Amino acid sequence: MTNYIEHKPVMAKQVAELLVSNEEGIYVDATAGSGGHLGLLANTYPEASFIGIDIDPEAVKFLTEKFAGVSNVRIIRGNYADLPDILHSMEIGQVDGILLDLGISMHQALSAQRGFSIKNPGPLDMRFSIDQKVTAYELVNSLSEEQLADIIYRYGEERRARKIAKAVVEARKVKPLETTDELADLVARTVGYRGRIHPATRVFQALRIATNRELDNLQVALPRIFQVLKEGGRLAVISYHSLEDRIVKQFFKTWEEEGKGLRLTKKVVKPSLEEINENPSSRSAKLRVFKKGVGGNEN
Ligand SMILES: C[S@@+](CC[C@H](N)C(=O)[O-])C[C@H]1O[C@@H](n2cnc3c(N)ncnc32)[C@H](O)[C@@H]1O
Structure with a gap:
């Protein structure tokens, strides 16, 4: 293949x-x-x-x-x-x-269309299998601010979870977040860069774990x-x-x-x-x- x-x-x-x-x-x-x-x-x-x-x-x-x-x-x-x-x-x-x-x-991590990648932009998908109903898009655009913050804090072990969840909820009032780069850029603008690892890495990990349960x-x-x-x-x-x-x-x-x-x-x-x-x-x-x-x- x-x-x-x-x-x-x-x-x-x-x-x-x-x-x-x-x-x-x-x-x-x-x-x-x-x-x-x-x-x-x-x-x-x-x-x-x-x-x-x-x-x-x-x-x-x-x-x-x-x-x-x-x-x-x-x-x-x-x-x-x-x-x-x-x-x-x-x-x-x-x-x-x-x-x-x-x-x-x-x-999976690098394919743009699978929607797990910060580097290669694609739709916010993150499903391991296409027959799962819920995608990362649904979680990002429909969970409450509190639910999002919990997921990001628990599964991403991200201390700035509340701040990030608040920014997501504000942004999606204007327009749903559709792609991995939209979400990654929003997180980067919200918490800034520290070190070499992209600041949205933990958020992506958390959403992947939640999407696939x-x-x-x-x-x-x-x-x-x-x-x-x-x-x-x-x-x-x-x-x-x-x-x-x-x-x-x-x-x-x-x-x-x-x-x-x-x-x-x-x-x-x-x-x-x-x-x-x-x-x-x-x-x-x-x-x-x-x-x-x-x-x-x-x-
Ligand atoms: C870290 S990779 C495995 C790499 C593999 N050991 C190799 O050497 O190529 C994890 C794999 O587990 C699969 N996976 C995740 N959840 C699964 C599940 N519930 N049942 C079966 N496969 C699953 C993913 O699709 C992914 O291909």
Whole structure:
């Protein structure tokens, strides 16, 4: 597929080492993106079978073409929260490992028409999947000032949330905010520049999380995902936001306390300085891995 920007997989080596315990097992990359992790896993473990899932039809089209002819990889479109149903439809009960690499792919982040980008102006969209009804446009132009401020404060961890929400509500009285650059410029005029990062970065992150209900989805998904892991199977999650990481950390801790398995990463795994230099988007990544069941003494 032309013009598809490939994503650099984050902590790929650590994921490959920690996720796979059965070299002939079945593994799911439930946020396959542009197939960085998936390709590496499928190459490293040629005897294992892999299922790549993504909610974004554009990503699925790319993945389908990329892995056409790769016999140990199947690509399916879907939400990782529906994993039990997806596997059921493939007549698979449980699997040996599941990877969630949360957040946004490089292609989504940079494509103007997807509406996530400050640099490349486009419509205020930000949906991972075109069949979701609510876009960032709806949130920006119809939420109350208080709701907007809450989203920006909570999901963007932006201290100047109230000031920004007020400016948005004032601006939209004149005309709805339609494009990413209109919103980015408004935020920049409202709070000014400090440092090199665009002042609207946190606002965009907050709107993306709210548009896709990312935290609610993760919260609902983790127990369902746990059900479809085999005994001894592993769940690896890479998160990029403190609220996401908190959800993952809490589930893993509770599962361990309930005797359902073990955290293989007692201490969260982060990318090396070398990786951060090569791929600055990896800088906030945190990897946690859980092993279901208490048998065995590996790791
Ligand atoms: C950080 S990217 C993954 C990149 C991938 N690991 C790679 O190496 O190319 C996250 C991907 O998750 C997808 N995604 C987000 N929410 C999802 C969901 N609920 N179910 C399935 N995929 C989802 C996005 O569309 C995006 O392609």
